[in-house]
Amino acid sequence: MDINSIMSSQLASLQHTVQLSILDKSLNMGATGVIEMLDKSTQNQPPMNHPYKGNIIDISV
Helix, strand or coil: CCHHHHHHHHHHHHHHHHHHHHHHHHHHHHHHHHHHHHHHHHHHCCCCCCCCCCCCCCCCC
C-alpha cells in the first residue's frame, strides 16, 4: 500500500467516527430536551383521577 491509500482509509475512518460522535451527541441532547419538556408539562397539572376507581358501579346480572 502506498501512503496515499493509507491516509485515505484513515481519513474515511476518522470521518465516520466524527459523524457517529455528532449523531450520538445530538440524540443525547434531543432525549434530554424531551425529558425536560415532559417534566415541565407534568409539574403544572393536577393529578388525574382514575375514571372509575373509588366510585360505586351498579352491575346487574
